[in-house]
Amino acid sequence: MIRSNLVALAVAGVLLCLWEGGCRFFGVPGFILPPPSVIVVTAVMKAPLIAPHAAVTFLEIILGIALALAVAVPLAMAMFAMPAMERALAPFLVASQAVPVFALAPLLVVWLGYGIASKVFMAGVIIFFPILVSLLEGFKSCNRDFQTLFRLMGGGFWKTMTLLYWPWALPHFFAGLKVGVTVATIGAVIGEWVGAQQGLGYLMIQSNARLKVDLVFAAILWLSIMGLLLWGFVGRLEKRVVTWKNNPM
Amino acid sequence: MxxxxxxxxxxxxxxxxxxxxxxxxxxxxxxxxxxxxxxxxxxxxxxxxxxxxxxxxxxxxxxxxxxxxxxAAYMQQKDLLLPWFSLMDNALLPVKTVNGDVKTAENRAMALFERLGLKGYEGHMPHEVSGGMGQRCALVRTLMFDxxxxxxxxxxxxxxxxxxxxxxxxxxxxxxxxxxxxxxxxxxxxxxxxxxxxxxxxxxxxxxxxxxxxxxxxxxxxxxxxxxxxxxxxxxxxxxxxxxxxxx
The missing domain is CATH 3.40.50.300 (P-loop containing nucleotide triphosphate hydrolases)
Structure with missing residues (x-):
C-alpha cells in the first residue's frame, strides 16, 4: 500500500519536474502555460480572492449531493420494493444518462436562474445516477438465504429493510457515493461557466478572459483538492459505518 | 402432528x-x-x-x-449470522423483526447463551468466533423463534x-x-x-x-x-x- 503510494508520488514528481523544466527551458509565456510552482504560489497567495468562490462552489456541491440523496434513496427503495416500477422507470433512467447534461446547462440557467439553484441541480443530476444504481444493485444482491430467514421470522418490509437490506447494501451505496462526490465538482463548475456571479467556475471564466492563466490553474487546483477531500471524507465515513465484510456465500 | x-x-x-x-x-x-x-x-x-x-x-x-x-423455526448448514450484528443481536433477530419485547427476550437469550456454552461471547461479532460457535448462536436464534x-x-x-x-x-x-x-x-x-x-x-x-x-x-x-x-x-x-x- 505504502509502496504503491510512493510509486504514484514518484510519477507525479517526475511529471511536475518535466512540466516545470519544460516551461522554463522553452520560455513558455505564463499566459499560455504557467509552471506548477507559479500555480501553487498563486493558489496560496490569492487565497483571499479564491476562498469565497470556493465556498460557493463547495456549498453547491454539498447541496447537490443532498438533493441527489433525497431523490435517489427513496427511489431506489421504491424500485426495489416494486419490481414493476423498476421495469417501468429503468429505460428512462438509462436514457436520461445518454443525454449530455452539459447541454442542459444553459437551459437550467434559464429555468432556475443565475443563482446557485441551477448549479445545485446540475451537480445533483450528475450524482443521482451512480447513487441510485449502486444502492439498487446493493439491495438486489442480498443473499437469498438471509431473505428466506427473514421471511420465516415474519419480518415486514420495513424491518427487513432496516435490519437486512440496508446494512447489506451499504458497501455498494458508499461505492456509488464516492464516485458521485468526485464527479459532483464537474456539474457545479459547468453550471457556473454558463452563467453565474460567483464560484470557482465563474472565477475561471473571468480569469481566462483576462489571460490570467495562473489563476485558472489555481482554481482548478482548489477544485481538485475539494474533490479529494470529499472523497476522503466519504471513505472515512464508510470505514466508520461499515465495520464488517459481507461474506458472499 | x-x-x-x-x-x-x-x-x-x-x-x-x-x-x-x-x-x-x-x-x-x-x-x-x-x-x-x-x-x-x-x-x-x-x-x-x-x-x-x-x-x-x-x-x-x-x-x-x-x-x-x-x-416453524428453521436452521440450516450455514449459520446465517448477519455480519453487522453481534451474536446477541443476531440471536434477538426473531424478536426484533416482529417488534417483540426485546428486554425480556434478552434475558431469555442470555440464559440460552449460557446453556449452549456461549456465555461471554454475546458481544462478539460473527467473524470473531469459530464455525461451531456460530452454529450454537444459530441454535440460540432458532430457539428464540419460540x-x-x-x-x-x-x-x-x-x-x-x-x-x-x-x-x-x-x-x-x-x-x-x-x-x-x-x-x-x-x-x-x-x-x-x-x-x-x-x-x-x-x-x-x-x-x-x-x-x-x-x-x-x-x-x-x-x-x-x-x-x-x-x-x-x-x-x-x-x-x-x-x-x-x-x-x-
Whole structure:
C-alpha cells in the first residue's frame, strides 16, 4: 500500500519536474502555460480572492449531493420494493444518462436562474445516477438465504429493510457515493461557466478572459483538492459505518 | 402432528416429488435420510414456503396451512449470522423483526447463551468466533423463534467431526429440554442414527419414502450400540441399492 503510494508520488514528481523544466527551458509565456510552482504560489497567495468562490462552489456541491440523496434513496427503495416500477422507470433512467447534461446547462440557467439553484441541480443530476444504481444493485444482491430467514421470522418490509437490506447494501451505496462526490465538482463548475456571479467556475471564466492563466490553474487546483477531500471524507465515513465484510456465500 | 400429504413438485419438467407423504409425531425427532441431490433441500423450501408446491397439503396439529413459515423455526448448514450484528443481536433477530419485547427476550437469550456454552461471547461479532460457535448462536436464534416445530436442514454438515459431536448433543436438548418437534434432513447416517426417534429413508428423484424405522434405544446413544450397528448396515444397503432385506 505504502509502496504503491510512493510509486504514484514518484510519477507525479517526475511529471511536475518535466512540466516545470519544460516551461522554463522553452520560455513558455505564463499566459499560455504557467509552471506548477507559479500555480501553487498563486493558489496560496490569492487565497483571499479564491476562498469565497470556493465556498460557493463547495456549498453547491454539498447541496447537490443532498438533493441527489433525497431523490435517489427513496427511489431506489421504491424500485426495489416494486419490481414493476423498476421495469417501468429503468429505460428512462438509462436514457436520461445518454443525454449530455452539459447541454442542459444553459437551459437550467434559464429555468432556475443565475443563482446557485441551477448549479445545485446540475451537480445533483450528475450524482443521482451512480447513487441510485449502486444502492439498487446493493439491495438486489442480498443473499437469498438471509431473505428466506427473514421471511420465516415474519419480518415486514420495513424491518427487513432496516435490519437486512440496508446494512447489506451499504458497501455498494458508499461505492456509488464516492464516485458521485468526485464527479459532483464537474456539474457545479459547468453550471457556473454558463452563467453565474460567483464560484470557482465563474472565477475561471473571468480569469481566462483576462489571460490570467495562473489563476485558472489555481482554481482548478482548489477544485481538485475539494474533490479529494470529499472523497476522503466519504471513505472515512464508510470505514466508520461499515465495520464488517459481507461474506458472499 | 405434522402431516405432509400428496405433495408434487416439478422443476423444468423434472419431477422432484410425486405424491410425497410424510407424518411426524409431536415432540419426536424425525430424521429424513437420503442421498445427496435427492431433493431434500427442495422439500424444506416447500415446507417453509420459499417455493410453492404444485399440489399437496400440509397440516400442523390438524390445521391446514399453505406452508410452515409461520409455525416453524428453521436452521440450516450455514449459520446465517448477519455480519453487522453481534451474536446477541443476531440471536434477538426473531424478536426484533416482529417488534417483540426485546428486554425480556434478552434475558431469555442470555440464559440460552449460557446453556449452549456461549456465555461471554454475546458481544462478539460473527467473524470473531469459530464455525461451531456460530452454529450454537444459530441454535440460540432458532430457539428464540419460540415455535414448537423446528426444521433442521443439514445443520451440522459444515462442521468438523469433533465440533459436530458436541453440537449433536445440543440438538438433542431441543427435544429433551425445550420440547420441540424436530424434523431434520441429513445425508450422514451416523448422525441420523444417533438422533432419530424415527428414521425416514428417501429415494432419489422423484423423491419417495423408501422405508421407515422407529428407533427405541434411549438417548444419548453410543455408536457401538449393537442395535444401531445392525440398522446402519441395513440402511446403508438400502441407500446403495444392495440387499433387498425388508424385514427388520
Amino acid at each position: 405434522l402431516q405432509v400429504s400428496g405433495v408434487t413438485k416439478q422443476f423444468d419438467l423434472q419431477t422432484i416429488f410425486s405424491d410425497f407423504s410424510l407424518s411426524v409425531t409431536e415432540n419426536g425427532f424425525t430424521v429424513l435420510l437420503g442421498p445427496s441431490g435427492c431433493g431434500k433441500s427442495t422439500l424444506f423450501d416447500l415446507l417453509s414456503g420459499v417455493v410453492p408446491a404444485d399440489t399437496g397439503t400440509l397440516r400442523w396439529r390438524g390445521r391446514e396451512l399453505p406452508h410452515l413459515g409461520s409455525v 415455535r414448537d416445530l423446528v426444521l433442521l436442514d443439514e445443520p451440522l454438515s459444515a462442521l468438523d467431526a469433533i465440533t459436530r459431536r458436541t453440537l449433536q448433543s445440543l440438538l438433542l436438548l431441543l427435544q429433551t429440554e425445550f420440547d420441540k418437534t424436530l424434523v431434520m434432513i441429513t445425508h450422514d447416517i451416523e448422525e441420523a442414527l444417533l438422533l432419530a426417534d424415527e428414521l425416514v429413508l428417501l429415494t432419489p428423484r422423484p423423491m419417495a419414502v423408501q422405508g421407515r424405522f422407529v428407533l427405541k434405544s434411549p438417548k444419548p446413544r453410543r455408536f457401538d450400540d449393537p442395535e444401531l450397528l445392525a440398522l446402519k448396515s441395513h440402511v446403508l444397503g438400502k441407500l446403495t441399492g444392495e440387499g433387498n432385506d425388508d424385514s427388520l
